[in-house]
Structure formats: C-alpha cells, structure tokens
Amino acid sequence: MVDVLENKRAATRFRVLVEIAERQPAVSQGEIADAVGVTSQAVSEYIRELVDDGLVEKEGRSRYRVTKEGVDWVFQSATDVRRFADHVTDDVLGSVQEDAAIATADLAEGETVTLSLSDGLLHADPGGGDATGVTTTSAAEGEVVGVTGFEGVIDLDPGHVSVIQVPPVRSGPVENIDDIAAACADVPIVTAAGVESVVALRDADIEPTTHFAAGEVAAAAASRGLDAVVVATQDTVGRVTDALRDASVDYDVTQ
Template identity: 85%
Template sequence: MVDVLENKRAATRFRILVEIAERQPAVSQGEIAEAVGVTSQAVSEYIRELVDEGLVEKEGRSRYRVTKEGVDWVFQSASDMRRFVDHVTDDVLGSVQEDAAIAEAALDEGETVSLSLADGLLHAAPGDHGGATGVTTTSAEEGAVVGVTGFEGVIDLEPGHVSVVQVPTVRSAPNGSDADIAAVCADAPIVTAAGVEAVVALRAASVDVTTYFAPGEVAADAASRGLDAVVVATQDTVGRVTDALRDANVGYDVTQ
C-alpha cells in the first residue's frame, strides 16, 4: 500500500496534489495552506518538489496543473486507501461480534435493546425505539455492564467541539488570565493540557485536568463521542494538538 496513511509527508503531498487538481490552473498557495493545515512556505516547497518530480507542471506565476503522472499517483494512492477502508469496514469492523454497554434497566440475555451514547459511553435500554438497536449477549442489572451484538441502525450523535487555548511558554510573557482559562473550561467535561506551563495555568485557574498525556488525541476521541473538550496548550505544542484534531476530523477553534 502507498504510504499515504503511514507517512505524514506523503499524506500532505497527496492532499496538496488534490487541492491543485481541484483549483487548477489558478492556484492560491495561501488557500491550499489553509485547507491542508500547513504554512504557505511549506506549500511552496512541496509544489517545487512536485514540479521537480514531474507530478505538477508550472504554466506561469501561480498557475499549475497536475500532470498525467501526478493524476496516476493520486489515483493509485486513493485506490489503496479505498481498499484499506474496505478492509476496515468489511473485515475488521464486520468481525466485531460484541461490545459492552451500560444497562439502563435490568436486562435479560437475548433481549432487544436500544443503544445510545451518554457521557461518551454506550448505553442499552429495553425496547427497539431509537435509531440504533442490538441484542444482549448477557444478563445485567441496572447500571451494570451488558454485552451487546447484532447492531443495526445508527446512533444519533452530535459531535463535540474542541476549544484550544494557547498559553505562553516559560520564556514568554503571559497573554491571558486565570479567569479567562476558567471561563473557557467552565462547562467542558474534558480538559486536557499540553505542556507543563499548561498544567500550571490550569491549576492556577482551579481547573481539574482530565489528563496531560496525548491531550490532542484524548480531546479528539471525546469529541467523536459527542463531548465538548478544551485543550490548553503552550505555543510550541499547539501544532501537535491541532494535527491530532485534524486527523480525527474534529471541529475546533484556537484562541490565545
């Protein structure tokens, strides 16, 4: 398989080629940079390499076209990704026979249940109302863990949003107040910190930190389960956080 899914640089090349193909011949490097999430300088360097390799041809100032070789490379990469997605959905996810849920009432084995997400966790309630259903594989009392299989339908879920708050590094001047941080975090069920300065800033604001390990990934996972999250990050770690959020296709905003 082409390493687009394994190599970040290859993934960036792929996205830039797609953006050029969509916008050609008049190509704005700034717009591509914004769409891909890199700097305009980085886009310029990538395009120069793509031209040198014959995947893109330059027709004039800010005018580019993807060559036949470039189209073939994008097509091959997309085909490989499609095969990988098919493998995941058909072979991997299709082989998942059972999941765990929290029983919202006493349940018997073999009972049809309605499935929902609450606080980011799967819940099972008696009956077949709602958009997603399953069949219990175990018995459980209310509040206990119950096994569920035979999933049908789609769980109604509104994805969460992630607010990324920047704080200065140890060598920078402060750019916010404890009250500002506390206000942003007030209603967020998940608060993560990237960097020691971020941890200290949250403690000074009397905010409990959910975790400071893999903060971007944790926030992205929470948002995918319908929970809003806040990531407080130092100015030199915010890029890694937003990379994780973009990779998970999670909505976010960055404030200072």
C-alpha cells in the same frame, strides 16, 4: 476470492515479489527464503517465473529489479487484499463483534435494546430504536451488559474543542487565567499540553483531565459527543490541532 489468497503458491509469489521490491537491486535469496518461510531453491524458482512473466528483470548476479508491470501487479494485489480485509472487518466481523454497554434497566440475555451514547459511554435501553443491538448477557440496571448484532446509526451530535494558547515559560507569565477559567466552566474534558498549561489550569482552580496526548484525548471525547478544552503552549498547539484535524473534529483556537 482475491487472487493472492486463493492458494498458498499465489500468496508466496506475492510475498516474494514484495521482498524483491523491498531489497532491490541487491537481492539475497537466502534472506527472502527466511522472510517468506520457504527454501532458497523455491525462491529461485519463484524469481525465475517472475522474470519470465515480465514482473522482475535480472540486472546481474543476485541483482534484480521489479518492473513497472510488477509494481502494478503488487499494487493491485495489495488493493484487493485490503478490500477483502475491509469486507471481513466491516461486513463479517462487524455483525458478530461484541461490545460493552451500561444497562439503563434490568436486561435479559437475548433482549433487543436501543443503543445511545451518554457522557461518552455506550448505554443500552430496553426496546427497539434507531440504533439497536442484542444483549449477550443479562444485567441489572447500572451493570455492564454485552451487546452484539448492531444495526442502525447512533444519534450523536459531535462535541466541539476549544484550544486556548498560553505563552511558553521564556515569554513570561500567563495573563489570561480568568479567560481559561471561564472557558473550562461546565466542560467535561479539559486537557493540558505543556507544563505551563498544567500550572495555568491549576492557577484557575482546574485540574486537567490529562496532560498526556492532549489533542488525541480531546478529539476522542468530541467524537463521542463531549465538548473539550485544550490549554496548550504556543510550542505545542500545532501538534494539538494536527490531532484534531486528523480526527475531523470541529475546533477553534484562541489566545
């Protein structure tokens, strides 16, 4: 077990040290007591122990500073807590979490199913495969079914995002309407960043899927195997590509 989670005292000691680090050098024991949920007297005792252990140094009345050793201890403890949390979410809860899928055939509760992504949505097929789960409900074909006990990896080819730049209104009209129309043909997700982009798409007889969080939406679609086009003004293209890079999505930018 992680040290700061072994008992309440260790956890409180960790929180007091973090509160000192956040407030240093002028430290109000009353504020720390309110934040941690203990008495001011208890905070005073914890601080005295931290000073004795070399994790905090006293600089004057109500003035404390976390030492290098204290910073190292907080960092290591926080890392241990993060690893424990990752273990809980990934290893423990990951095996018991329930997700929703579309049944491709009539399914009974407790049935092993193959999981796949189609049109960006999770589908459950009868029988075992490379990626499987166990149904937690029964469902008729086309209905939603609960699935848990996930094993394996879903076979998925990530989508590609094409980013098309258009000029801002101050730079004149959009001249590449035909190119926009051709790029968006048969692409399931088309997003727009900027009013100029929305109008350019409508001039190409295309209604954007969304004109909010264009890069994030396209990145989410690509991560589920769907190609996408983002039409963005030159002023907004940087925010779009930042979102795509953060999601490790394959993309290209054209004018």
